[in-house]
Amino acid sequence: MSDTQQNSVQQDYILDEQVGFILRRASQRHLGIFASRIPELTPTQFAALAKLCELGAASQNELGRRTAMDAATIKGVIDRLRKRGLVATVKDANDQRRLFVQATAEGEELFASCIEPAHMITEETLAPLSEKERLMFLQLLSKLL
């Protein structure tokens, strides 16, 4: 038995057992499932589009807040969605700072066509859990926000 310096420290910290590491791996798996079911949109793009369709419209920053993206991130997301004609933006007449964002007809159509696969993504992500476990898991995960 060769007891190296590493081994003595190893007991103190096992990466594979840490929440953060497991959380990251679970996210990676989910992202993979998402990409296979909805290849035409990234999860963040879909989130922005979904929230936009839910709200009707919003300023860029407001939309970012509602989808957990900071100002810099949501800007890039909206830029890419606009470049593809899925959303449209106009300066807010009542507040010259604000950029008013709206889903286009094409954007709403795409969103509508993604609802079913989106539900399947959720289903597939939670597939390893029983119905009871899913409820418990979502309840506990929601406490960590």
Add this chain to the structure above:
Amino acid sequence: MSDTQQNSVQQDYILDEQVGFILRRASQRHLGIFASRIPELTPTQFAALAKLCELGAASQNELGRRTAMDAATIKGVIDRLRKRGLVATVKDANDQRRLFVQATAEGEELFASCIEPAHMITEETLAPLSEKERLMFLQLLSKLL
């Protein structure tokens, strides 16, 4: 009551209730906690360093596999750690394809000094849960890998 097109679709998909979205937000919270406790390393840099100290040494791709990073990602991480003198790399003599990676003394020291804050990161991340809930949560989350 103005019933817009959005509202009729809204019932079908509530972003804020989807696993993926909650998972992303929980990760964001964890990342924030990590950054506040260990500002000198990113979670992935720390993961690579921790696994390296655990294994003793490994090839770059092997290390990536053990830390859930693909070849392109682990390359960047190792490059940055090397630039800071926390790891050292040498061509593997037995396999000219492999890049042998090792933590330096400085890297091992930094890792050792991060173990306690790292445990506090885990603690703070799970703080909203009771002891029972933590066990249950980790058990369920681990099924989603």
Add this chain to the structure above:
DNA sequence: CAAAATCTATTTGTATACTAATGAATTTTA
């Protein structure tokens, strides 16, 4: 009202993360 504070969007810079393509080295297999 005017100054201070806040909000909005943008830009720059750094760091994951993944895809796809490449070339070199090694292993497999036919």
Add this chain to the structure above:
DNA sequence: TAAAATTCATTAGTATACAAATAGATTTTG
């Protein structure tokens, strides 16, 4: 053993993510 397949590392390209700085617009407050 020679060809095929695989592995390893690198590179280029795209897309989050966040920090920090900036400038303009609006709101708050003294």
